[in-house]
Amino acid sequence: MLFFQSLISGILIGGVYALAAMGMSLVFGVMNISNFAHGELMMLGMYMAYYLFTLLNIDPFLSLLIIMPLTFVFGYVIEKTMIDRVMDHPSENQILLTVGFGLIMSNSALLAFTSDPKILTTSYSSSSIALPGGISVSIPMLLSFLVTCILTAALYLFLAKSRTGMALRATSQNREAAQLMGINVSRMSAIAFGTGTLLAASAGAMIAQTYYIDPFAGHIFLLKSFTICVLGGLGSVIGAGIGGIIIGLAEAMSSAYLSSDWKDVLVFILFLAILLLRPQGLFGKKGEQ
Amino acid sequence: MKYMFFVITAAFMLLLALPVQGTGPVKIGFINSITGKEAQIGENLTNGAAMAVDDLKSKGIQIVMVQEDDGGDPKNALAAYEKLVTRDRVIGVVGPYTSASANVVASRADQYQVPLLVPAAAKEEITMKGYKNVFRLNAPADVYSKVLLNTIAPYRPKTIAYVYAATDFGVSTVKTAQLNAAAMGLKEVASEKYQQGQPDYRATLAKIKAIQPDLVFLVSYDADAILLMRQAKEIGLTPNAFLGAGAGYTTAQFASQQDISSLVISATQWTDDVNWPGAADFAVRYKARFGKQPTYHAACTYEAVRIMALSALNSKSPQALCATLKAGSWNGIMGPVRFINYSGYTNQNNHPMLVQQLQSGKYETVYPSQFSRKKLVYPYNR
């Protein structure tokens, strides 16, 4: 019973991790930038979902339809005005820029919304489906998981079939060659960052229903997303999806059978092991660098 | 251009070095966590202190309170204390909020001989080192578990499981709880420490559900309390009682989540339904001004700032202020306050902690009996 309970909650929470990590992986693949403001982008999605629900009474899952286009534009603009300027700079400068941007976002949120945690309570927030054997499945988590699957499928189709998607993949594989082939790589970067922001904010909006919302609520997901990206292969979107579920499962199983305080150590050791044994990740194609 | 940077740097340094001019009304300092990871609770302290200053002003008592942010970092807290003492020349300091910061600043208070009044930090050590200039208003960490277990003792529970945040407060509280529980003959069946901020505790809670303990003792001081209780309900964890220590279980927000928080028993430093002078009125005015219920941190800080200001007014020097605090007694929204030495503590207010239970969405005091109006509901049954 404990095993199945942990299995189910591990997979469901892994879905949320996966969505957040896919955004990061896409940005990494196309732009070759580690985005340290990713947690803050999730936080943005959390607050949007919260205010759309409390002020306009829009269900958090429906509000995704509003959040996604808005955050895409936000990410696009941020890339054009800020990150585009450091594309040719050393990677530590790019990282510090995103760190600074994250500080600006979280502390603006602190001024605007105060540090009081917000709780998004819908009519089904703590409801669950009881399965035989005393196993329960959280309804909001199950719905999030389904939405994550739909978004993943949509992203996969977009990358595989659409012209822009193919251009994105080409940029991700070889930036110079893509440019020579007439692809506007600067625009691809902005689209990638916009899409990454959209995915992070969607993950935030969905976790908001079972989590709490404060200006620093996204932090915990930053290192998790990095771990998942490396596990799946930096730049591999599908890898990030599967990596998310693996990390969710690893966390749930180690909490259930080891102890909850060592589970993060375990995740990081797993992370290092993957880096050493298979640096391209489980599904990555690129080698080192 | 090169020189401009040096000029700017020099200007900064000069700005930091200049002492503040002028002798106005009595000055006290207030160190708090306004930013950083403790900012959530820090805000309640800020509000409580602001109300105390305004209340004094409306009574014609003029004091200046210099507010400093430590961001939850003991190093900043120490810098803030040294700035307050040497640059702003305050004669007394209220704060810091966190145990770590308070611990560090307390260890220097005797060196500068400027009294420190700790409003809400729980670590026992702070007032156990015999510092002459350190005073504490709130009850230390060991009292949380003591009152909670005393409340439940008459019902003779047999087993207890701990789920607590991996923080200083969480670890200290559970350590004393384990001693108290062992003395009561309670059997410990699980002890799970968790990292704050994680989104999913279901596997841990499912593990505890499988053991079926009589009592689940939780320590959390942020919104993770709501998260834990939500997931506990989802998993179907139903012990005879949930015992909550830490601010997370005493907020209005927690109370408003009735379907998950109902009948949870929690320990607190303060409630508005106790017959301490001005407590009920304070709650009403606080709610009108800040749009939410005051937490015990707000009440503790309000009273600490009031005591510090009133004592400072009659003292004029840090040494005299120290003597005033040591000799004085007060009776305000925190009940009778006196800084005394007892069982290893120095200048510690022997504050009676209260135990409350959420009954139909409202915190009802159930312990100690002289303050309680309602009876404890046990076992827990929703």
Place this chain on the structure above:
Amino acid sequence: MKQSVVVIALFAAVMAALPGFLGDNPYIADILITILMMASLASAWNIVGGYAGQFSFGHAAYFGAGAYTTSILLTTLNPGIPVSIAAGVLVSCVIALLTGTIVFRLRGHYFALASIAVAEIVRLTVLNLDITGGAQGILVTKVSFGSLDLNSKVPFYYAMLFLLLVTLGISALIYRSRTGYYLLAIREDQDAAASLGINLYLFKNIALVISAAIASVAGSIYAVYISFIDTSTVLPLRLSIEIILTTIIGGIGTLWGPVLGAVLLVSLAEALRSNMIGEYLVNTGMVSEGSATGAFLKSNLAHAHVLVYGIITVLCILGLPKGILGFFRRKGEA
């Protein structure tokens, strides 16, 4: 080389004489000690990050290892401060070598992420063990060292100054030595360096071990100075990032850049934290205290100081990508 020696000596003389001019001002002394500490840490990071081009995002681990080893020894066996500091260096070097053998096989982003992972493993392990005090941290009191008054700031000022001078000396030596040329070659092109017969692992590890040893001593002095440590103060990712930020804003790969970065960032952070700018405007009468602006400066700016810090970070990275020293150097050459 000679020029560096002269400048370092001059700097040493000025800094050594400084406390005499400031008199008994513990607050300023504290800020100066913090500046010296950040300068040492940033200079140490500069050896591995600036010279060898290996961007370790986990330097807090070495700072914390020094702080923890020293504190644990002082509160248990108490073998004296020098032995405790040396033990810290030993532990840090072991961690550095272990880290080096694992993560130096990786490059670029992978290296940066792996160094974060190692630092997080160290932090979480310290948090979960009993000997380290876990989440409760360690209070280091009743420590003595000869006849020195450890309640005073003076010994810590000179200890940090000494550490910084040693670090600058080592940096200058390395920069002009064969090892330094190898490190620069590794930074510019690892594969080319390897094909020239430079042992990549060996020299990267040498740089990391030296850097870790210095960070560890800084951590040890910090622990005795503040007398309390826990994982959130000596082992956070935030500290690692601050060290890199200090180096980059000052000027990466230069001798004095990290020092300049520390002077600017530490004073800026403190001026913002204590709301000195708002207070100054009010006190000088430029803004009246009762006015809306005055009230904003007094209350809201207290919440906003990290925001201002973030904005300045972003502006610096965008405007001065090579740091302040790099900016002047380029101007000078043109």
